[in-house]
Amino acid sequence: MAIAAQDRPRIGWIGVGRMGFQLAARLLDAGYDVAVYNRARAKAEPLAERGATIVDRPVHLADRDVVFTMVTASAALEAVTTGPGGVLTSSDAAPGVLIDCSTVSTQGSALIRDEAAKRGTDFLAATVSGNPKVITAGKLTVAVSGPSEVFGQVEPLLALLGRGVTYVGEGEVARLVKIAHNVFLGVVTQSLAEITILAEKGGVSRAAFLQFLNDSVMGSVFTRYKSPALVNLDFKPTFTMPLLRKDFDLGLSAARELEVPMPLAAATAQLVAAAIGAGHVEEDFASLILEQARNSGITPEAENVPLDDGLSPQT
Known part of the structure; x- marks a missing residue:
């Protein structure tokens, strides 16, 4: 029409x-x-x-x-x-x-x-x-x-x-594009939590580590955007863990249908499920870092460092 x-x-x-x-x-x-x-x-x-x-x-x-x-x-x-x-x-x-x-x-x-x-x-x-x-x-x-x-x-x-x-x-291919995107979102965030906690347990502040990462070729709009949450433990929700789990379910279902192995996504989906089981339901999915810290034997504290998230409104 x-x-x-x-x-x-x-x-x-x-x-x-x-x-x-x-x-x-x-x-x-x-x-x-x-x-x-x-x-x-x-x-x-x-x-x-x-x-x-x-x-x-x-x-x-x-x-x-x-x-x-x-x-x-x-x-x-x-x-x-x-x-x-x-x-x-x-x-x-x-x-x-x-x-x-x-x-x-x-x-x-x-x-x-x-x-x-x-x-x-x-x-x-x-x-x-x-x-x-x-x-x-x-x-x-x-x-x-x-x-x-x-x-x-x-x-x-x-x-x-x-x-x-x-x-x-x-x-419907746009659906697959979005689901693939969100699976990547979860995998990247879990990986970011892991390396940040590794650096912190070794004696490096999260703020310093993420500043270095964001200034390197490995930094991105996303890592810069999530840095304030990871440093200051501010998990005001932008995207919750249950919504992320739904997208992992959709992504892994598509992977089975298309015969595409996704071992990293499957492992991350289990970690997301564990975080939900631990009660991280209403918080932003960046709270994956709390479970990573707990599993690593440390209790992170907010560093209260002002950070630019790189998303100032366009003028």
Whole structure:
């Protein structure tokens, strides 16, 4: 289905958690007409102050040109699209394009793609890499799969969400890209925790070790970004351990299906599960360093060193 008012489509947004809220706000700040649904309406209300229309059911967004969804899992995506009152259930209208930014299984994504096609709605999987602070800094990246011509229509809209939008192919392959990304995220963080605790037990402060690492060729945007949490033991959540475990489950399932051995990922998945078992459920996944320290026989303390995380907002 072609998008009406292609240059300035009317947008619907479903799901305004930590990520969805910030992304919907970027579209509002860019001057788009955005209507929003969230299961807990109170979380969406602050967007009304920025010009959003708040609706009570996803189906009330069925007449929008483009509808974004950003929910927690495959079951939630199914509920807001094809479940009672879902955006694809209206007898009178259907969105021109449905763009899902959730991290869900390829099977769940394919199911919604099929259901959207029955209503004449094009479907794109648009998985994202980042967190609210990354969004604020303008550094979110997006991987998109689906019909290439539909991607071409909405690429300018997607470009407003961050600094990079990559078309990765047809069908559900963007799901695999995001899952692979998040598996790498977990493996890198566990490795970073291990070497940092090794240095600390040998007498080097975490701040000094990570400053050296970040200034070396092994440093990265990510290691610099996570350094304040690892040094000062500030685990305000950007991405929790249970969400990381879900992505490891998806990644290892894909690996079994595709016959790809992933021994490092499998070992890290067990360490993530152990951290959850130890009670690290609400904290940021950087708290992997606490379990690494415990297993190493030390009790780390916050070093209270101010560090630049490299994510100052773009001006």
